[in-house]
Amino acid sequence: xxxxxxxxxxxxxxxxxxxxxxxxxxxxxxxxxxxxxxxxxxxxxxxxxxxxxxxxxxxxxxxxxxxxxxxxxxxxxxxxxxxxxxxxxxxxxxxxxxxxxxxxxxxxxxxxxxxxxxxxxxxxxxxxxxxxxxxxxxxxxxxxxxxxxxxxxxxxxxxxxxxxxxxxxxxxxxxxxxxxxxxxxxxxxxxxxxxxxxxxxxxxxxxxxxxxxxxxxxxxxxxxxxxxxxxxxxxxxxxxxxxxxxxxxxxxxxxxxxxxxxxxxxxxxxxxxxxxxxxxxxxxxxxxxxxxxxxxxxxxxxxxxxx
Numbered sequence: 001x002x003x004x005x006x007x008x009x010x011x012x013x014x015x016x017x018x019x020x021x022x023x024x025x026x027x028x029x030x031x032x033x034x035x036x037x038x039x040x041x042x043x044x045x046x047x048x049x050x051x052x053x054x055x056x057x058x059x060x061x062x063x064x065x066x067x068x069x070x071x072x073x074x075x076x077x078x079x080x081x082x083x084x085x086x087x088x089x090x091x092x093x094x095x096x097x098x099x100x101x102x103x104x105x106x107x108x109x110x111x112x113x114x115x116x117x118x119x120x121x122x123x124x125x126x127x128x129x130x131x132x133x134x135x136x137x138x139x140x141x142x143x144x145x146x147x148x149x150x151x152x153x154x155x156x157x158x159x160x161x162x163x164x165x166x167x168x169x170x171x172x173x174x175x176x177x178x179x180x181x182x183x184x185x186x187x188x189x190x191x192x193x194x195x196x197x198x199x200x201x202x203x204x205x206x207x208x209x210x211x212x213x214x215x216x217x218x219x220x221x222x223x224x225x226x227x228x229x230x231x232x233x234x235x236x237x238x239x240x241x242x243x244x245x246x247x248x249x250x251x252x253x254x255x256x257x258x259x260x261x262x263x264x265x266x267x268x269x270x271x272x273x274x275x276x277x278x279x280x281x282x283x284x285x286x287x288x289x290x291x292x293x294x295x296x297x298x299x300x301x302x303x304x305x306x307x
Contacts, residue, residue, distance in 0.1 A: 001116035003301045004151055005033040005107040005294070006144065007174065007259040007266045009214075009222070012204035013229040016193050025204040026160055027211070028144075030151035031174055031296035035060075035109060036098040036304075037074070037116035041124055043091055052082055053092045060099040062109075065182075077114035077141055081121045084137060085129075104182025106234075106260035108144040115148035115301040123303050135163070151300025153214060155206060169217035171295050173271055175253070175278045177244050178290040179263035183237060188261035191233035204229075223255025223268045234262035241265060244287050251281035 006028045014023040054075050058066035066072065070079075074095050081087075095117060101109030118137055122129050129137070131150075138145035143160035153166040210225035212218075235242050241258060244265045248256045252274050253267035269275045272293075279291045 001037040003112035003116040004030040005101045011228045014204040015201035026156045031294040038096040039120045062099040073110040074113040077117040105264040111144035112148040168214040175267040177265040177288040180289040185261040226255045226257045
């Protein structure tokens, strides 16, 4: 399976609810930065109360730090799939992740891996789940997992799992500035609540200027319309992110923002040549751990081979 990263072009965050969550309105775009998931399955004479044995391994640029136990969302997705689809035969399963999406980077890498596992197991076990059924399972695993299945560009509502596809014109070139360390999504939301303490917070809203820019393919208006309510919290936790954003805008970016809960900063540029120039400038600045280029939108999780 090949699964894409996402960036949030717009993220509006409502007040903290009694449930402990925030209602959001966001606009996702899937981009050409991928993890690859390989799943192998075989039956063995194992007697562990019908519990599936799952081995997980990781390789690739961001393999360090990938949890190799049941805390990994990909493993949780596999166990959840077996439970919900009532697959009880004692089995052994191996999940190998070629990790090219940064961990805790605001790019939904863990969610993408979980989506890939759901799609892969559906294919492997011929369960025949339709798109809506897969997305229903995905939503129970995490807010970003349904979009990782569908890809493209979509408006996400509620916690991000209620999706409405958005028609867009053209392709978009992005330069991603990778920070030295990741940020925990719950920590960023907590910091957002702290910074907004005592303020009256309105329900989340959709940026119509951004939707219009996507529909027309207007890169300049899109760059101006990029927005993220979590950005101030990410800056508070990692002040260096503000400098990264300034460097990008000073070197030709049409717009930029912290993606999701960060700390990856995504810059929109005019074309591939501009992307190369900005990547060089960011690298030379010494303020980032790494830089990568990507385009969007792309498809969601896909089966690229099966056995």
